[in-house]
Amino acid sequence: MIKKILAKMNNTAVMALVLAVVLFFVMSIFRPSAFSMTSFATILANASLLLFVSAAQMVVITSGDSIDLSAGAIMSTTACLTVEIMNGNHQMLVPVILICLVFGFFVGMLNGLGVTYIKIPALIMTLCMANVLTKFQPIFSGSAPRGQVSQQLADMLASRTFGYIPGFFIVAIIFYIIVVFFLTHSQFGMRLNLVGTNFEAARLSGINAGRIRVLAYAIGGMMAGLGGVMGAGYYKQMQIATFDGYTMQSIAAVVIGGTMLSGGKPSYFGTLSGTLMFVTLSLFLSTINTAVPMRNIIMGSMLIVLLIIYNRKPAVRQ
Numbered sequence: 001m002i003k004k005i006l007a008k009m010n011n012t013a014v015m016a017l018v019l020a021v022v023l024f025f026v027m028s029i030f031r032p033s034a035f036s037m038t039s040f041a042t043i044l045a046n047a048s049l050l051l052f053v054s055a056a057q058m059v060v061i062t063s064g065d066s067i068d069l070s071a072g073a074i075m076s077t078t079a080c081l082t083v084e085i086m087n088g089n090h091q092m093l094v095p096v097i098l099i100c101l102v103f104g105f106f107v108g109m110l111n112g113l114g115v116t117y118i119k120i121p122a123l124i125m126t127l128c129m130a131n132v133l134t135k136f137q138p139i140f141s142g143s144a145p146r147g148q149v150s151q152q153l154a155d156m157l158a159s160r161t162f163g164y165i166p167g168f169f170i171v172a173i174i175f176y177i178i179v180v181f182f183l184t185h186s187q188f189g190m191r192l193n194l195v196g197t198n199f200e201a202a203r204l205s206g207i208n209a210g211r212i213r214v215l216a217y218a219i220g221g222m223m224a225g226l227g228g229v230m231g232a233g234y235y236k237q238m239q240i241a242t243f244d245g246y247t248m249q250s251i252a253a254v255v256i257g258g259t260m261l262s263g264g265k266p267s268y269f270g271t272l273s274g275t276l277m278f279v280t281l282s283l284f285l286s287t288i289n290t291a292v293p294m295r296n297i298i299m300g301s302m303l304i305v306l307l308i309i310y311n312r313k314p315a316v317r318q
Helices: 002-007 011-030 037-062 071-086 090-116 122-141 151-158 167-185 187-197 199-204 209-235 246-256 268-287 292-310
Strands: none
Touching: 011 037, 011 268, 037 071, 037 167, 037 187, 037 209, 037 246, 037 268, 071 090, 071 122, 071 209, 071 246, 090 122, 090 151, 090 209, 151 167, 151 209, 167 187, 167 209, 167 268, 187 199, 187 209, 199 209, 246 268, 268 292
16 A cells, blocks of 8 residues: 555655645744644644545545535534534544534535436536535524533643654554545456546446446545544534635645646645645744735635646546
C-alpha cells in the first residue's frame, strides 16, 4: 500500500505541500510567535476535520463529472444529531456513530440516485439537498442544538500525543488510511476509477456503472456524516449550519491536491497535502490580521488561480 501511496505523489500534490510549508514560514515572519509547535498543532487539528469531508468529496469526484455540494450540510446535520442524542452520555457514542453513518449514507444515496438515474445535474441535486438539510436542522433541534458531546470524546480529540500531536489528527489519519486502503484494494475502488475515467466504457465492459456512482455518493455521505460526529466532539457544542462552509473548502482541497474534477483516479496524497495547504492559508490570512471580507476575497482569488492551474491537464477520455 505504501508504494501505491507514493506513486500518487505527483507534482501537483507535492506543490500543494510545498506551498503549505512556505505559507507556514512566511506566517512566522509576520508573527514570530506563530513559528512554534503549538501553531503547528493548531494546523493539524484544523486540518483533521477538513480531511474527513475532503475524503468524502474525493470519492464523489472520482466517480466522474460529479460533485457534492451537500457534504458540509451533512456534517452540520450529523453534528447536531450527535449533541442532541448523546447529550453528555458517553455510552451513546457507538449508537450515535451508527445513526450518523446510516443518515449520511441515506442522504448520499438519494443524491446518487437523483444524479445517476433521474439525470438531475449534480450541482442542482446536491445543492437542493443541502438546502433541505439546512432547513431540517432546526426542526429536530429548535433554534439551536441543546445538548453536548460526552467529556470523554472531547478529551480524546483534544488530547496531545508527545505534547503537540492532537488526538483529533491521529483519529483523522487512521480514518484516512482506512479510506485509502479500501479504495486501493477493494473491487469497488478499482471499478470506481474505471467509471470515473469513462462511464460509458465501464458500462459496456460489464460494470454496473450507475450503481458504482450511486455508491460513491452514498459512501461520501457516510464519511461526511462521520466527520460531523468528530466535529461535534472537537467543538463540544454545536450551532445550526456550523460546517456548511466546509463544502467549498473540501472541493478546493481535493482539486488543489491533484484530483481532476472530470473524474478518474484520485490523488490520495494530494488530498492530504491540499487539506494542509488550505488550512495553512486560512491561518496565515488570520495571522496577518486581514479583515474577514478581504480575507475571503484573497482566499477566493488564490483558489481560483490554483484551480485553473491545477486543472489544465486533459481528462483521460476517448
